[in-house]
Amino acid sequence: MAGEQLPARFSLPVDRKVLRNRHKPYANRCSTFKKMTLEILTKAINEYRNEGIELMERLGNKFGYDITIKEQYEELIWKENSKVPRKGKLSERVNYAFHGGECHFHKKKTQQNIDVILTNPPKFGKIDAWFLKSFLDSTKEYSELTKHIDYQELKPMLNELYKTGKVEEIK
Numbered sequence: 001m002a003g004e005q006l007p008a009r010f011s012l013p014v015d016r017k018v019l020r021n022r023h024k025p026y027a028n029r030c031s032t033f034k035k036m037t038l039e040i041l042t043k044a045i046n047e048y049r050n051e052g053i054e055l056m057e058r059l060g061n062k063f064g065y066d067i068t069i070k071e072q073y074e075e076l077i078w079k080e081n082s083k084v085p086r087k088g089k090l091s092e093r094v095n096y097a098f099h100g101g102e103c104h105f106h107k108k109k110t111q112q113n114i115d116v117i118l119t120n121p122p123k124f125g126k127i128d129a130w131f132l133k134s135f136l137d138s139t140k141e142y143s144e145l146t147k148h149i150d151y152q153e154l155k156p157m158l159n160e161l162y163k164t165g166k167v168e169e170i171k
Contacts, residue, residue, distance in 0.1 A: 035145065036142075036145045036146060036149060036157070038157060038160060038161060038166065040142070040145065041154075041157055041158075041161065042161060042166050042167055044132075044135070044136055044139070044141075044142050045127060045132070045161070045167050047139075048114065048127075048132060048135045049124065049125045049127075051105075051112075051114045051135075052105075052114055052115075052116040052124050052125070053122065053123065053124055053125075055090065055094070055096070055103075055105045055114060055116065056103065056116055056121070056122070056124060057122070058090055058091075058094075059076070059090055059096055059103070060072070060073070060076050062090060063076060063083055063084050064083075067121050067122045068121075068122045070121075073121045073122070077098065077103070077118050079098075086098045090105065092108075093107060093108050093109050094106065094107050094108070095108065101117060101118050101119070102115050102116060102117050102118060102131070103115070103116045103118060110138075110139075110140070111138055112135070112138045112139055113134045113135055113137075113138040114135055115128070115131035115134065115135070117131070119170075119171075120170055120171075123170070124170075125168070125170040126170045126171065127158060127167075127169075127170070129151045129152065129154040129155050129158060130151045132151070132154060132158075133146065133149070133150075133151035133154060
């Protein structure tokens with residue numbers, strides 16, 4: 001619209017009133033304009049990665065494996081390992097479940113979801129937009145910012161963070 005200031009390229013509005021009120025000046029469309037910025041997403045990705053590393057270390061320790069030792073890590077995640085159930089309780093507060101090439105962790109108290117892609121141990125850190133969105137939606141600090149964002153909308157933001165070096169891309 002003529003004369004209207006659009007949000008920054010990677011700032012996503014989370015209030016759907018924006019669409020209904022697009023004839024009004026942008027700043028007046030929503031009373032509480034909140035957006036997911038690259039800085040906030042960088043912070044969230046760091047938390048997500050750190051949580052994933054910590055949870056995988058705890059899972060390894062629970063079953064007597066040192067995930068920094070390749071052979072032990074591979075045995076931990078091996079589908080046929082009878083010592084490690086494919087799903088269960090990491091603790092009274094955290095459940096885990098292996099699925100495909102990932103391990104899902106669910107924190108009961110906070111309802112937070114963390115999915116770890118099982119490549120690149122013990123650092124892990126590969127980011128999948130779908131799993132990142134699940135983490136953001138289930139984390140109190142970020143859920144309001146991502147309520148109306150589709151996981152596909154995170155992909156260009158991730159690419160920008162990789163391109164600028166603010167987040168290391170792990171394959």
